[in-house]
Amino acid sequence: MRLAAAELVDTREILPGQWLQSYHAPSLVSGARAGQFVHIRPGDYSGLILRRPFSFNTVDLQTGILTIHFRTIGRGTEWFTRLRSGDAVDMLGPLGRPFEVDPRSSDVLLIAGGLGKAGVRMLADEAIRDGRQVVMLFGAATAADVYPSSLLPDEVEYVVATDDGSLGRHGFVTELVPHYEAWADQAFACGPAPMLAALARLAIGRRQRLGVAKLGRKKGAGRQAPADSPVARRKAFLQVSMEQNMGCAVGACLGCVVMGANGQPQRVCREGPVFAAEELDWGAHW
Ligand SMILES: Cc1cc2nc3c(=O)[nH]c(=O)nc-3n(C[C@H](O)[C@H](O)[C@H](O)COP(=O)(O)OP(=O)(O)OC[C@H]3O[C@@H](n4cnc5c(N)ncnc54)[C@H](O)[C@@H]3O)c2cc1C
Numbered sequence: 001m002r003l004a005a006a007e008l009v010d011t012r013e014i015l016p017g018q019w020l021q022s023y024h025a026p027s028l029v030s031g032a033r034a035g036q037f038v039h040i041r042p043g044d045y046s047g048l049i050l051r052r053p054f055s056f057n058t059v060d061l062q063t064g065i066l067t068i069h070f071r072t073i074g075r076g077t078e079w080f081t082r083l084r085s086g087d088a089v090d091m092l093g094p095l096g097r098p099f100e101v102d103p104r105s106s107d108v109l110l111i112a113g114g115l116g117k118a119g120v121r122m123l124a125d126e127a128i129r130d131g132r133q134v135v136m137l138f139g140a141a142t143a144a145d146v147y148p149s150s151l152l153p154d155e156v157e158y159v160v161a162t163d164d165g166s167l168g169r170h171g172f173v174t175e176l177v178p179h180y181e182a183w184a185d186q187a188f189a190c191g192p193a194p195m196l197a198a199l200a201r202l203a204i205g206r207r208q209r210l211g212v213a214k215l216g217r218k219k220g221a222g223r224q225a226p227a228d229s230p231v232a233r234r235k236a237f238l239q240v241s242m243e244q245n246m247g248c249a250v251g252a253c254l255g256c257v258v259m260g261a262n263g264q265p266q267r268v269c270r271e272g273p274v275f276a277a278e279e280l281d282w283g284a285h286w
């Protein structure tokens with residue numbers, strides 16, 4: 001984790017109320033992995049105390065530039081839209097634990113709801129770089145909120161669902177998943193909590209429906225990796241990236257906890273934001 005004065009190099013409103021910003025921050029870009037996030041401090045004159053968390057949307061190791069993609073929903077995000085090229089912000093990162101892709105997975109399913117797209121976007125780049133096939137399922141309320149395909153790598157098969165049927169399939173993005181669950185070796189998702197809970201339920205039934213073998217060694221062979229270890233997560237079919245309100249983002253304030261399946265609270269900023277779906281208690285009220 002490093003602290004940097006990140007210089008804004010480009011800022012654009014790509015959809016109504018949705019912004020894509022590029023920052024020059026080489027020290028944060030090197031070593032960043034998909035699923036991790038940065039914590040950005042609004043400036044002194046903003047009147048805001050807490051930093052705001054944003055997923056790494058993309059990183060470019062050559063140029064040292066990272067992008068974030070966010071929706072304006074409150075004072076902090078509004079404040080960021082008023083920044084201009086050349087302005088610098090105080091940025092902390094990379095934070096949190098990344099997605100873990102099994103080396104044997106060749107077909108990767110990314111599932112995003114709304115701004116959850118930013119949570120999985122960088123994984124598309126990593127998976128393509130590593131020679132995997134990528135399908136991204138994206139769900140939005142309406143056509144005006146649909147992330148432009150021109151901002152995705154050409155190699156990604158992009159499938160859209162809208163709640164009102166104005167673009168793509170009519171319905172929730174979760175309804176697309178059964179069409180891809182046999183094809184995918186692993187799935188990675190980010191979006192609203194009810195969407196992630198629905199995906200977790202689908203993932204539980206998948207092995208039974210398809211009769212597929214579980215990735216990994218035979219049961220009982222060797223030592224079992226702890227459930228929250230990168231090794232165990234790598235074997236999970238579904239990993240989810242959680243977005244909770246955050247205070248410190250370094251594990252100190254307990255403002256971001258969700259309930260683990262083991263009955264223990266899990267800090268989204270430290271144990272997450274990425275979890276294997278089976279690590280969480282989806283019936284708990286967060
Ligand atoms: C790990 C992580 C990664 C994130 N990545 C992105 C991203 O890439 N793009 C993006 O648009 N947003 C992302 N978010 C959410 C983003 O941090 C919040 O939208 C932002 O902090 C809101 O700041 P604000 O001052 O504009 O709103 P506030 O005034 O703080 O809040 C406005 C409203 O939004 C709600 N809210 C605030 N934070 C969150 C949150 N984390 N989740 C759900 N509701 C919230 C508040 O309860 C309130 O109702 C991420 C959150 C986390 C925890």
Ligand code: FES
Pocket residue numbers: 245246247248249250251252253254255256257267268269270
């Ligand atoms: S935000 Fe403080 S512990 Fe996670």
